[in-house]
Amino acid sequence: MYRYDAYDQALVDARVAQFRDQTRRYLAGELTEEEFRPLRLQNGLYVQRHAPMLRIAIPYGLLSSPQLRVLARIARRYDKSYGHFSTRQNLQLNWPRIADVPDILAELAKAGMHAIQTSGSCIRSITADHLAGIAADEEVDPRPFAEILRQWSSLHPEFSQLPRKFKFAVSGARQDRAALRVHDVGLAFYKDGDGEVKVRVLAGGGLGRTPALAVTLHDALPWRQLLNYCEAILRVYNRYGRRDNLYKARIKILAQSLGAQKLREQVDAEWAHLRDGPSTLTEAELARIGAFFAPPPYEAAGDESAALDRLRALQAEDAEFAAWMARCVHPHKQPGYRAATLSLKRTGRAPGDVTSNEMDAIADLAERYSFGLIRSTHTQNLILGDVRLDALPDLWRDARASGLATPNTGLLTDLICCPGGDFCGLANARSLPLAQAMQERFADRGRLFDLGEIELNISGCINSCSHHHLGHIGILGVDKDGAEWYQVSLGGAQGVDAKLGEIIGRAVPAEEIPAIVDKILAVYLDARQLGERFIDTLRRIGIEPFRGRVYGIKEKDGKKESREPQHA
Amino acid sequence: MLEVIRVEGRIGEEDWTIVPYPASNAPRPRAAGKAGLARNTGEAAAPPELLAGLAVPAAGKIIVPLALWQARRDGLQQRFDAGEIAVWLDACEEVEVLAAAVDLAAAPLLALDFPKATDGRAYSSAALLRERLHYRGPLWAIGDVQRDYFAFMFRCGFDTLVPRAGRYTRAQLEEAAANLGLFAHPYQGAVDDPLPLWRRVRRPQQEVRT
Numbered sequence: 001m002y003r004y005d006a007y008d009q010a011l012v013d014a015r016v017a018q019f020r021d022q023t024r025r026y027l028a029g030e031l032t033e034e035e036f037r038p039l040r041l042q043n044g045l046y047v048q049r050h051a052p053m054l055r056i057a058i059p060y061g062l063l064s065s066p067q068l069r070v071l072a073r074i075a076r077r078y079d080k081s082y083g084h085f086s087t088r089q090n091l092q093l094n095w096p097r098i099a100d101v102p103d104i105l106a107e108l109a110k111a112g113m114h115a116i117q118t119s120g121s122c123i124r125s126i127t128a129d130h131l132a133g134i135a136a137d138e139e140v141d142p143r144p145f146a147e148i149l150r151q152w153s154s155l156h157p158e159f160s161q162l163p164r165k166f167k168f169a170v171s172g173a174r175q176d177r178a179a180l181r182v183h184d185v186g187l188a189f190y191k192d193g194d195g196e197v198k199v200r201v202l203a204g205g206g207l208g209r210t211p212a213l214a215v216t217l218h219d220a221l222p223w224r225q226l227l228n229y230c231e232a233i234l235r236v237y238n239r240y241g242r243r244d245n246l247y248k249a250r251i252k253i254l255a256q257s258l259g260a261q262k263l264r265e266q267v268d269a270e271w272a273h274l275r276d277g278p279s280t281l282t283e284a285e286l287a288r289i290g291a292f293f294a295p296p297p298y299e300a301a302g303d304e305s306a307a308l309d310r311l312r313a314l315q316a317e318d319a320e321f322a323a324w325m326a327r328c329v330h331p332h333k334q335p336g337y338r339a340a341t342l343s344l345k346r347t348g349r350a351p352g353d354v355t356s357n358e359m360d361a362i363a364d365l366a367e368r369y370s371f372g373l374i375r376s377t378h379t380q381n382l383i384l385g386d387v388r389l390d391a392l393p394d395l396w397r398d399a400r401a402s403g404l405a406t407p408n409t410g411l412l413t414d415l416i417c418c419p420g421g422d423f424c425g426l427a428n429a430r431s432l433p434l435a436q437a438m439q440e441r442f443a444d445r446g447r448l449f450d451l452g453e454i455e456l457n458i459s460g461c462i463n464s465c466s467h468h469h470l471g472h473i474g475i476l477g478v479d480k481d482g483a484e485w486y487q488v489s490l491g492g493a494q495g496v497d498a499k500l501g502e503i504i505g506r507a508v509p510a511e512e513i514p515a516i517v518d519k520i521l522a523v524y525l526d527a528r529q530l531g532e533r534f535i536d537t538l539r540r541i542g543i544e545p546f547r548g549r550v551y552g553i554k555e556k557d558g559k560k561e562s563r564e565p566q567h568a
Numbered sequence: 569m570l571e572v573i574r575v576e577g578r579i580g581e582e583d584w585t586i587v588p589y590p591a592s593n594a595p596r597p598r599a600a601g602k603a604g605l606a607r608n609t610g611e612a613a614a615p616p617e618l619l620a621g622l623a624v625p626a627a628g629k630i631i632v633p634l635a636l637w638q639a640r641r642d643g644l645q646q647r648f649d650a651g652e653i654a655v656w657l658d659a660c661e662e663v664e665v666l667a668a669a670v671d672l673a674a675a676p677l678l679a680l681d682f683p684k685a686t687d688g689r690a691y692s693s694a695a696l697l698r699e700r701l702h703y704r705g706p707l708w709a710i711g712d713v714q715r716d717y718f719a720f721m722f723r724c725g726f727d728t729l730v731p732r733a734g735r736y737t738r739a740q741l742e743e744a745a746a747n748l749g750l751f752a753h754p755y756q757g758a759v760d761d762p763l764p765l766w767r768r769v770r771r772p773q774q775e776v777r778t
């Protein structure tokens with residue numbers, strides 16, 4: 001992974017000194033609340049319901065064992081000994097004191113970390129495919145580009161006060177695991193017919209009140225032009241994005257009001273001036289950054305089939321291990337290696353929450369089994385990216401001892417959930433208790449596995465931090481006369497053929513949600529064909545049968561067309 | 569006298585007077601940040617009523633809104649030629665329009681307004697004036713110019729920063745000026761140095777793992 005040189009270190013150190021001074025002036029009354037706000041936000045510091053919240057950047061979801069131990073120590077010392085992994089692959093502390101934040105940032109800086117631009121109206125910390133560099137279906141490793149973008153966007157003076165937040169996501173694989181199409185800019189790296197790296201540039205995606213899928217701005221951008229072209233997009237957005245209305249300030253609204261064609265023309269016109277300018281990337285700089293992401297020293301694979309046979313024998317003996325192998329182990333580029341999810345979704349625990357002791361345990365596991373590297377995912381889990389096939393049983397035993405081997409990746413209880421009304425000042429509803437109720441309801445392994453892959457996303461309000469629009473089942477907290485109600489949507493999907501879910505009907509009180517989910521699942525179980533996943537059945541039969549069962553509407557011969565057909 | 573900060577943190581004074589719009593409730597949709605739409609609709613940056621209420625000092629060096637210059641150019645040309653009139657640009661106004669309305673080579677200075685510190689449009693305007701329109705004269709930042717943004721402003725091509733009168737004590741300004749060099753090696757290129765860090769210095773290579 002990337003390691004700071006003296007320049008990176010000087011920059012984060014200076015940032016700590018700057019924020020220490022700003023915090024001092026704020027506490028001394030020299031800076032008003034309003035003046036301090038954008039400054040603290042761009043250092044990841046929110047002031048929310050019970051206490052401030054500090055969001056620490058995990059750039060493109062990569063961190064090392066020593067870094068994770070630092071996070072564990074910080075959470076112990078300044079917080080309540082736990083942290084929360086968010087859907088932006090970052091780590092949030094829910095209980096720091098404002099006066100302590102400069103010290104926390106200083107400890108982070110010593111470990112090559114920061115909280116720069118994890119919030120505020122600026123280019124946010126960049127997210128990436130959590131299997132970047134190791135996925136079997138990857139064409140181009142996007143991590144060097146993500147690091148190049150991190151540096152370019154950090155403290156960018158011209159784009160330091162944008163109309164609104166601006167989120168980048170990157171991927172270089174055939175499958176999209178980074179939700180590119182719901183980001184302000186999604187960058188898909190690939191190799192063209194001649195083996196040249198090109199970038200498909202998507203822009204104008206986003207969730208929230210007006211969810212939108214990104215449009216393609218450039219289909220085959222030469223990689224050397226990456227920064228020039230991004231600069232052009234940001235300049236057009238900075239100049240012409242709306243600033244009068246918080247809800248209309250994202251680039252998706254500019255894309256909608258101008259139309260994709262016009263936006264493309266404006267960006268192209270700007271790019272024409274910037275093209276081949278000083279920010280044009282070079283082979284040498286890409287190679288320099290790329291060297292940080294060179295594959296770890298893998299051992300020769302040996303006979304993979306023999307190792308697989310041994311694993312199969314163990315799986316036959318131990319159903320628990322078999323379940324973990326089936327859910328938590330993922331294919332790898334390198335023969336003889338696999339990636340393994342450490343689930344942060346065990347029943348009774350808020351999704352994405354991890355204690356300091358667990359962080360230490362995970363750091364140890366990573367050192368023992370995976371070259372000391374950890375990846376965070378936008379589904380709020382952690383991944384050890386480079387585990388030897390024959391080490392999987394030992395990893396499983398150790399992970400299980402720490403409660404990190406819940407075999408539910410991709411299943412209903414691997415649900416994505418924001419902190420909601422228990423922590424977040426914007427929430428309409430307490431999403432966490434609902435998440436817990438769902439996890440308890442589907443704790444039965446047989447039932448959970450039988451239901452198969454289902455993505456359930458719960459957001460506490462329309463800000464959609466949990467991407468409920470993209471959930472196969474999406475649940476959104478809404479405010480109704482001060483009471484907590486929820487709205488259910490169906491048919492959302494991430495990936496290359498991303499789709500926004502459709503609301504199935506009127507909102508219902510929180511306590512009715514579990515029964516509604518039961519009904520939705522019952523429709524699936526009745527209708528599914530052999531081997532069909534929930535989302536496939538939903539796409540085949542449409543949303544009406546679900547709507548009918550949930551709201552007791554007669555399924556007019558089962559033929560009533562949905563407003564928007566859900567066929568993929 | 570305006571107290572200003574110049575590049576390298578020199579604190580100085582200027583005998584120009586900024587002529588603001590009168591405080592008014594007249595709706596100015598363009599100012600709200602719809603320049604992109606306004607370009608298509610042709611909506612004026614400042615409605616005539618607003619300009620009508622504007623008192624222009626009859627003598628001395630003054631900085632007037634671009635819209636006023638456009639509306640009353642004939643009456644002001646002589647003072648412009650004498651170097652007594654300069655123009656300031658609203659955040660919602662485009663530098664391309666400014667360049668068409670004002671002889672940039674003859675302008676004594678240009679000023680760009682920050683309606684609030686979190687409205688970053690003037691950063692792009694400044695960069696474009698310097699890089700695209702090759703404006704070389706004095707470029708002022710006016711409006712909600714806060715000390716925590718001084719360095720960003722200089723990076724984008726401003727050379728004179730005018731905080732709101734009375735916002736800072738002299739000591740505070742000196743402290744802010746002394747901190748300007750805090751970020752000695754920014755990552756990305758900007759107007760002050762168009763080269764990104766990796767072209768400016770030799771950055772170390774990762775040691776190859778064996």
Ligand code: SF4
Pocket residue numbers: 418419420421424425426427428459460461462463464465466
């Ligand atoms: S979705 Fe709403 S309630 Fe949940 S974390 Fe985001 S802003 Fe807060």
